[in-house]
């Protein structure tokens with residue numbers, strides 16, 4: 648029996664030397680140290696041996712078991728170290744290589760201008776009021792003093808929906824009626840920013856969608872002088888303290904009197920250049936005193952209340968600020984353009 652144990656030990660150790668991977672090692676362990684291994688059978692059969700034989704065989708069986716376990720542990724450890732070593736060698740990372748830079752998104756130039764405009768009007772005490780982009784014919788035209796078949800409706804080429812009387816707003820002015828109906832008879836000082844849509848020929852200066860910022864002030868003693876003073880204060884904050892402005896008579900059905908405001912061309916300083924079409928002036932917005940009919944439609948008594956309103960296009964202002972020649976860049980999603988801001 649003692650000889651058998653020695654043979655078993657030699658055989659097991661020799662086989663262990665051959666184990667080349669974790670799978671071999673596992674199979675070896677089952678074969679020599681598992682519950683049905685020969686060594687386990689010998690240990691279980693100890694009680695059948697004679698009293699004389701039993702202690703020696705028992706001790707030797709224990710020795711063999713310990714030796715095999717120790718050899719197993721050592722082999723397991725060396726295999727693990729070898730695997731680790733190999734993976735370190737083969738999958739080496741060069742941590743000194745330069746990394747790939749993460750590109751950051753940035754605020755769209757139209758939104759940068761919008762945020763600047765919000766900040767200026769906020770400083771002057773104007774709240775932001777968000778109005779809907781899908782509008783009714785009634786709010787976009789009728790309540791703004793342009794009843795059905797009024798020729799002034801042709802000033803705005805309109806996207807109509809398949810739902811009769813429902814359209815995409817052509818300007819932010821319908822928001823005036825919404826805010827007045829919500830606030831009457833309280834005084835109002837708000838700006839109404841947002842996207843507008845026009846069924847127009849796309850050119851370097853005109854898009855079918857663009858942002859406008861509408862402004863509305865309603866109170867008991869508001870005059871055209873307030874309109875001019877407020878818009879001049881805005882222009883100075885937006886374009887610099889030195890900027891000169893002028894007001895030209897214009898026509899909008901929802902304001903009376905109506906005007907357009909120009910700023911002196913800051914590219915040529917008023918001398919006349921390509922950007923200002925040799926006039927020395929750049930148009931930035933339409934404005935006027937809120938028409939009595941519009942005040943009435945908003946729920947204000949025009950005998951008691953007056954107000955001013957204005958509407959500016961933010962892409963056109965951004966184009967002026969940065970010397971951008973074509974409005975189509977704004978929604979073209981060309982990173983070469985966007986990354987410049």
Ligand code: FA5
Pocket residue numbers: 817818819820845847852853854855856857859861899902930931932933934935956957958959960961962963964974
């Ligand atoms: C209006 O839309 C009036 N609702 C403005 C207004 C409000 C007047 C309140 C009086 C009182 P107009 O159609 O001119 O007016 O447009 C105003 C601004 O929107 C223009 O000055 C321009 O900057 C911008 N805009 C108009 N059409 C386009 C377009 N197709 N693409 C880009 N910007 C445009």
